[in-house]
Amino acid sequence: MALIGPKEMFRRAYAEGYAVGAFNVNNMEIIQGIMQAGAEEKAPIILQVSAGARKYAGQNYIVKLIEAGLQTAEIPVVLHLDHGADFQICKDCVDGGFTSVMYDGSHHSFEDNIAVTRQVVEYAHDHGVWVEAELGQLAGVEEDVVAEHSLYTDPDQVAEFVDRTGCDSLAVAIGTSHGAYKFKGEAKLDFDRLEKIGQLLPGYPIVLHGASSVPQEFVKMCNEYGGNVAGASGVPENLLRKAAGMAVCKINIDTDIRMAMTASIRKYLAEHPEDIDPRGYLKTAREAVKNMVQHKIRNVLGCSGKA
Ligand code: G3H
Numbered sequence: 001m002a003l004i005g006p007k008e009m010f011r012r013a014y015a016e017g018y019a020v021g022a023f024n025v026n027n028m029e030i031i032q033g034i035m036q037a038g039a040e041e042k043a044p045i046i047l048q049v050s051a052g053a054r055k056y057a058g059q060n061y062i063v064k065l066i067e068a069g070l071q072t073a074e075i076p077v078v079l080h081l082d083h084g085a086d087f088q089i090c091k092d093c094v095d096g097g098f099t100s101v102m103y104d105g106s107h108h109s110f111e112d113n114i115a116v117t118r119q120v121v122e123y124a125h126d127h128g129v130w131v132e133a134e135l136g137q138l139a140g141v142e143e144d145v146v147a148e149h150s151l152y153t154d155p156d157q158v159a160e161f162v163d164r165t166g167c168d169s170l171a172v173a174i175g176t177s178h179g180a181y182k183f184k185g186e187a188k189l190d191f192d193r194l195e196k197i198g199q200l201l202p203g204y205p206i207v208l209h210g211a212s213s214v215p216q217e218f219v220k221m222c223n224e225y226g227g228n229v230a231g232a233s234g235v236p237e238n239l240l241r242k243a244a245g246m247a248v249c250k251i252n253i254d255t256d257i258r259m260a261m262t263a264s265i266r267k268y269l270a271e272h273p274e275d276i277d278p279r280g281y282l283k284t285a286r287e288a289v290k291n292m293v294q295h296k297i298r299n300v301l302g303c304s305g306k307a
């Protein structure tokens with residue numbers, strides 16, 4: 001199959017109350033694990049590439065690996081730029097065959113965010129490419145509660161932002177955060193805010209970043225086999241499921257891939273101290289990514305059989 005844009009994926013996800021997983025990819029084993037899970041579940045998949053991934057593997061390597069996977073995959077796959085920091089990186093990805101790009105101007109002023117998002121939209125739409133933008137700032141676990149809430153997406157700004165930029169989907173801040181340490185106390189998302197945003201943008205796809213659930217089995221496995229990720233915690237799966245049933249059509253997951261790989265590699269190496277063949281632990285890691293993604297598709301995103 002060829003890469004597609006997310007338009008039809010999101011239309012259906014919105015209408016049927018599920019979300020599509022957007023998984024960060026950095027190497028062959030991650031791409032294969034995710035695509036195998038998608039194929040077995042007959043689920044749509046978004047593969048997303050960050051600036052860090054482009055730097056690590058090279059954009060062309062990643063695109064070619066995904067193209068290789070597409071030769072046998074019979075599921076819809078979107079290739080998306082994650083957190084594009086400026087117009088140039090968005091342009092490079094549009095030119096490089098991505099079917100969707102994110103411009104992340106969330107750390108800029110409202111007007112500056114609008115101006116660059118608009119510029120990206122004009123270029124991307126001329127090339128038939130989807131644009132995700134972001135309004136509001138994701139909480140960092142180190143920030144205090146007051147600061148976090150003041151940075152949540154302001155529902156009063158969303159309609160104007162979408163109208164003036166022409167962006168196709170919008171990432172919002174409602175309490176999630178990037179990384180493996182998301183909540184100090186009780187895990188909470190601001191569903192009232194999400195509902196308000198949904199009402200103000202009827203039929204419009206919302207994106208949830210920082211949505212790994214940091215499964216405790218991986219935390220435990222890391223710590224048992226020489227790691228130190230004590231206190232790591234994520235967004236509980238039932239909250240993600242609830243968001244997927246609302247206006248959220250895309251749920252971003254990177255940390256859980258890192259956790260699945262690192263935990264399984266640590267365990268494998270501890271149990272096979274004599275093994276020096278990278279294929280041993282990389283195969284185990286690929287299998288762990290596949291199983292984790294399959295679990296998400298079935299039990300969290302609700303997109304099994306929606307390919
Ligand atoms: O949101 C950020 C993603 O987890 C990508 O992380 O920039 O380290 O590749 P990265």
Ligand code: 13P
Binds near residue numbers: 210212
């Ligand atoms: P996590 O760190 O929760 O996996 O979030 C990933 C993300 O939002 C990528 O854009």
Ligand code: ZN
Binds near residue numbers: 083178209210252
């Ligand atoms: Zn993100």
